[in-house]
Amino acid sequence: MSAFDNPFNSKVRLGAAACTCGKHANQAEHDATSAVSDEPVSNDIDTLNHRVIESALMRALFPQDATRRRFIEAVGSSTAMAAIASVLPIGALSAMAQDKGPLEKKDLKIGFIAITCATPLIMADPLGFYKKEGLNVQLMKTAGWALIRDKMLNKEHDASHFLSPMPLAISMGLGSSAQAMDVATIQNINGQAITLANKHKDKRDPKQWKGFKFAVPFEYSMHNFLLRYYVAEHGLDPDTDIQIRVTPPPEMVANLRAGNIDGFLGPDPFNQRAVYDEVGFIHLLSKELWDGHPCCAFGTSEAFIKENPNTFAAMYRAVLNAAAMARDPKNRSLIAKVIAPPNYLNQPETVIEQVLTGKFADGLGNIKNVPDRADFDPFPWQSMAVWMLTQMKRWGYIKGDVNYKAIAEKVFLATDARKRMAELGHKAPAGSYAKFKVMGKEFDPATPDKYLASFAIKKSA
Amino acid sequence: MFSTTWFKSALLSLLFLVILLGTWHLATLPKAEAQGANDEYAKLMGKGAKKSDGFPTPVQFGEAIARNLAEPFYDRGSNDKGIGIQLGHSLARVGLGFVLAMLLAIPLGFVIGMSPLIYRALDPFIQILKPISPLAWMPIALYTIKDSSLSGIFVIFICSVWPMLINTAYGVAAVRREWLNVAKTLEVRPLRKAFLVILPAAAPTILTGMRISMGIAWLVIVAAEMLVGGTGIGYFVWNEWNNLNLTNVMFAILVIGVVGMALDLAIGRLQKFVTYVE
Numbered sequence: 001m002s003a004f005d006n007p008f009n010s011k012v013r014l015g016a017a018a019c020t021c022g023k024h025a026n027q028a029e030h031d032a033t034s035a036v037s038d039e040p041v042s043n044d045i046d047t048l049n050h051r052v053i054e055s056a057l058m059r060a061l062f063p064q065d066a067t068r069r070r071f072i073e074a075v076g077s078s079t080a081m082a083a084i085a086s087v088l089p090i091g092a093l094s095a096m097a098q099d100k101g102p103l104e105k106k107d108l109k110i111g112f113i114a115i116t117c118a119t120p121l122i123m124a125d126p127l128g129f130y131k132k133e134g135l136n137v138q139l140m141k142t143a144g145w146a147l148i149r150d151k152m153l154n155k156e157h158d159a160s161h162f163l164s165p166m167p168l169a170i171s172m173g174l175g176s177s178a179q180a181m182d183v184a185t186i187q188n189i190n191g192q193a194i195t196l197a198n199k200h201k202d203k204r205d206p207k208q209w210k211g212f213k214f215a216v217p218f219e220y221s222m223h224n225f226l227l228r229y230y231v232a233e234h235g236l237d238p239d240t241d242i243q244i245r246v247t248p249p250p251e252m253v254a255n256l257r258a259g260n261i262d263g264f265l266g267p268d269p270f271n272q273r274a275v276y277d278e279v280g281f282i283h284l285l286s287k288e289l290w291d292g293h294p295c296c297a298f299g300t301s302e303a304f305i306k307e308n309p310n311t312f313a314a315m316y317r318a319v320l321n322a323a324a325m326a327r328d329p330k331n332r333s334l335i336a337k338v339i340a341p342p343n344y345l346n347q348p349e350t351v352i353e354q355v356l357t358g359k360f361a362d363g364l365g366n367i368k369n370v371p372d373r374a375d376f377d378p379f380p381w382q383s384m385a386v387w388m389l390t391q392m393k394r395w396g397y398i399k400g401d402v403n404y405k406a407i408a409e410k411v412f413l414a415t416d417a418r419k420r421m422a423e424l425g426h427k428a429p430a431g432s433y434a435k436f437k438v439m440g441k442e443f444d445p446a447t448p449d450k451y452l453a454s455f456a457i458k459k460s461a
Numbered sequence: 462m463f464s465t466t467w468f469k470s471a472l473l474s475l476l477f478l479v480i481l482l483g484t485w486h487l488a489t490l491p492k493a494e495a496q497g498a499n500d501e502y503a504k505l506m507g508k509g510a511k512k513s514d515g516f517p518t519p520v521q522f523g524e525a526i527a528r529n530l531a532e533p534f535y536d537r538g539s540n541d542k543g544i545g546i547q548l549g550h551s552l553a554r555v556g557l558g559f560v561l562a563m564l565l566a567i568p569l570g571f572v573i574g575m576s577p578l579i580y581r582a583l584d585p586f587i588q589i590l591k592p593i594s595p596l597a598w599m600p601i602a603l604y605t606i607k608d609s610s611l612s613g614i615f616v617i618f619i620c621s622v623w624p625m626l627i628n629t630a631y632g633v634a635a636v637r638r639e640w641l642n643v644a645k646t647l648e649v650r651p652l653r654k655a656f657l658v659i660l661p662a663a664a665p666t667i668l669t670g671m672r673i674s675m676g677i678a679w680l681v682i683v684a685a686e687m688l689v690g691g692t693g694i695g696y697f698v699w700n701e702w703n704n705l706n707l708t709n710v711m712f713a714i715l716v717i718g719v720v721g722m723a724l725d726l727a728i729g730r731l732q733k734f735v736t737y738v739e
Contacts, residue, residue: 114703125538141540143690143699147609154607250703276506277705343538346704354505361505 101310103134108315111142111157114345115249115267116355117188117296118161119335120322120376122345126338129322133314139344144248145218152301153179159300159315161187165220165392167299174397175220180302184316185323186294191355191374192223192286193271194230196263197256197279201364204283206234215247215255215264222286222295225391227265230289232457239395256280267295268355268374269347274363276351281363285373292375326376332356390448394458482519489518517708525708526715540700542692544716550692551682552720554610558617559678566622566674567667570629571655574663580630591623595681599688613685621678628670632663664735672728679721694720 112118122139124130130137140157142148149170151157167181196203203209209231216223228238236242247255252264257279264270265286274280286293298319305312325331336353339345345352354360358373392398443451452458517525533545573580595616602612636659644654660667686695694717701709 138539141690141700143688147603147688147690150603151609154603154609156609250705253705273705278506341537341541342700342704343541346541346700346706350505359505361502365502367502367505 101313103311103314104308105158105311106134107136107138108158108311109138109140109156110315111140111148111151111160113145113148113161113249114141114347115296116269116339116345116352116374117191117267119339119356119374120185120187120319120326121161121298122339123326123335124318124322126344127322127325127335129318130315133318135311135314135318137315141344145221149176152181153177155301158304159184159298159312162297162299163218163221164294164297165222165225166218167297169220169392169397172398174392181299182302182305183297183299184312185298185319187296187298187319187323187376189292189294189375190285190287190372191268191295192226192265193268193282194227194263194265194284194286195252195256195271195274195280195363196283197259197261198281198363200262201281206231206236209236209262210241211243212262213243213245213260215245215252215261215266217249217252217266218246219397220392222293223265223267225395226286226289226293228395229391230265230284232455235457237457253277253279269345269351272351272355272360273347275361276348278363282360285370287370287373291372323376329357329371390443390452394452394455486519489516517711521708522711525712529709529712544694544697544713547692547694547697548716548720551686551694554614554686554693555617555675555678555682555724558614558682559621559675561614561618562622562625562674562678563671565618566625566670567629570626570667570670571633571659573626573630574633575659580634587623587626590619593619595620595684596688599685603689609689609691613682613689616685617678617681620681621674624673624677625667625670628673629663629667632666632670633659635666636662661735661737665732665737668728668732668735672725672732675724675728676721679717679724683717 110121112121125137125139140151142151142157142160145163145166148157148160148162149166152160152162153170153176162181162183164183164186167183170176170179170181172178214227216227218224224244227244231238231242238244245261247261247264249266249270252261252266253270253274255261256264256274257277263280263283271280271282275282286295300312300315326335333353333356336356337349340347340349340352355374358371359367359369360373362368441454529544533543535543536546573583598616598619599612602615603609606612606615640658640662641654644658649658682693683695683698686693687699690696690699694713698710698713698717701713
């Protein structure tokens with residue numbers, strides 16, 4: 001499931017993580033095993049840019065992926081392209097997305113937290129993506145998520161690395177004053193893990209975790225929601241059977257060493273760092289909980305987008321291009337080298353390399369090879385936003401009734417082009433929502449309340 | 462010369478230092494590593510590479526000091542600057558916060574010292590605000606001031622104002638009655654009395670207050686910068702802590718201590734100018 005797949009190919013399943021022929025687990029495996037792949041993998045930035053726009057449009061027009069595939073099979077892909085192009089100005093859209101209007105503001109401050117989730121926005125600095133767009137960006141390493149939120153609310157930072165649920169929470173006024181924040185791209189998917197202390201090597205069944213203390217980086221984070229989901233699925237109530245604390249990621253490793261916590265669900269590189277420092281082992285990668293879950297996002301305030309549309313478009317392009325480069329496994333070692341120095345992540349290069357390439361030591365004596373341990377897919381899916389809202393409601397962070405779709409749609413910009421379309425006078429199609437599976441249970445964004453009601457363990461409203 | 466107190470105390474200091482370094486060296490002697498892990502796994506775990514975490518040996522610490530002091534003013538990006546630049550930022554913030562505190566504390570201290578009524582009236586406020594930790598002020602400051610550098614300076618101000626205030630009040634209240642009476646006899650106008658009689662009389666106490674306040678300001682800036690980030694020695698500590706690089710954290714602590722001592726000595730020098738023998 002990727003923004004970069006060709007939407008005019010009837011064999012490509014846009015919604016699923018499967019490959020084009022359907023026999024393999026993901027496209028990477030398919031490409032690796034088939035001698036001649038169906039689609040030439042394109043790394044050309046412009047093509048990828050086009051793909052993202054087209055993909056968004058196709059998903060919008062054909063919310064049911066099967067319908068889209070049948071449509072293309074029926075008329076053929078070139079006819080399909082021509083037909084769509086006659087109704088919707090795809091070319092103009094792509095041009096708009098490439099639109100290099102005069103920049104309103106060239107000197108930008110972008111906040112980030114020093115974790116591998118922020119790789120696209122970090123690597124855009126040393127690899128020159130920001131400079132290419134004419135932006136002079138200063139990356140500001142920030143002390144914690146609360147400060148990321150505060151500095152965005154204060155407008156000290158122009159854009160920032162966020163945890164995916166944060167723009168939702170801030171827009172709704174949860175845990176802070178309400179200010180409209182939008183997500184421009186999701187920075188990464190997967191890339192987290194549950195790490196346990198070495199003394200729990202024999203307690204790998206979550207049912208034995210009663211009374212354990214876990215750390216997560218922030219209340220409104222995928223980490224908190226995934227951890228709660230995981231233990232709840234194994235019969236523990238996360239509010240009463242275990243303790244969940246908010247701790248900054250570097251302190252997670254230190255706390256694990258000191259025995260203050262029994263484990264954490266945290267961002268890389270701190271899981272790998274715990275293994276490297278011989279204080280813990282990796283129990284479960286987050287990709288095994290929900291393959292393709294969003295983790296961190298790159299976003300900014302709605303006010304900034306309104307006042308500086310061209311600058312925003314330039315930033316968006318830079319981060320999008322960086323994400324495209326980061327997707328390619330060939331580039332991962334270079335990226336690890338470039339973001340390891342003290343100015344960015346400030347970690348030993350081998351730790352970051354293990355995280356990005358997916359070939360890592362797990363702390364129990366094995367070398368594992370999981371290439372998409374961390375992946376970078378920049379497309380914010382509204383359905384993920386809706387899932388996050390249901391989880392926030394499930395655990396009592398939001399009270400009362402919520403209009404899920406409206407909020408999610410507003411906050412997650414599916415593509416900057418959609419807004420531009422509206423300005424040009426074209427009616428933007430309703431957003432499309434893909435169904436996806438979390439830990440084997442399917443989530444249908446069309447019926448979020450039904451999904452919420454289906455859980456035995458939740459916080460009573 | 463060899464029998465003077467100065468020489469004896471210097472010798473004793475040196476002895477303490479040697480004992481400290483010796484204990485440190487013995488405590489950090491490397492333990493024998495268990496062999497048998499396979500090569501590739503060992504490589505991924507960083508065996509054989511120089512790991513920078515864990516408590517350093519005295520030699521490693523010395524190397525870190527040399528490395529950091531060799532290029533104190535380097536600038537490799539907004540988040541990676543030399544120790545000299547970071548210290549500069551911290552000292553600037555401390556300077557500003559301290560001057561602001563002085564501008565409030567000394568005049569207000571005067572007023573409080575001269576008027577028992579105002580002293581009683583303001584006392585409850587002072588007693589409640591005094592013990593509040595800078596880290597507790599930080600969120601309120603960030604929320605209302607909405608600017609992280611100004612919040613940092615505000616926090617320094619609010620924490621270092623109390624010693625100066627209280628000491629000034631005390632110094633002014635304790636001026637000898639005779640001198641005040643002489644001034645009254647000579648019909649000295651209030652402003653002249655304040656500057657020419659009370660101020661010089663209370664000066665030693667005021668400067669003691671300033672010395673304590675400076676110590677607190679320096680303490681607070683490190684905490685504030687760790688929270689707010691960006692630049693400064695506190696941020697340096699926090700950045701190195703992120704990398705679990707204890708050696709650099711300890712180096713930063715050493716620098717903090719040395720600079721704190723220097724600031725204290727500077728004010729101590731000033732104190733010499735205003736002490737008088739009654």
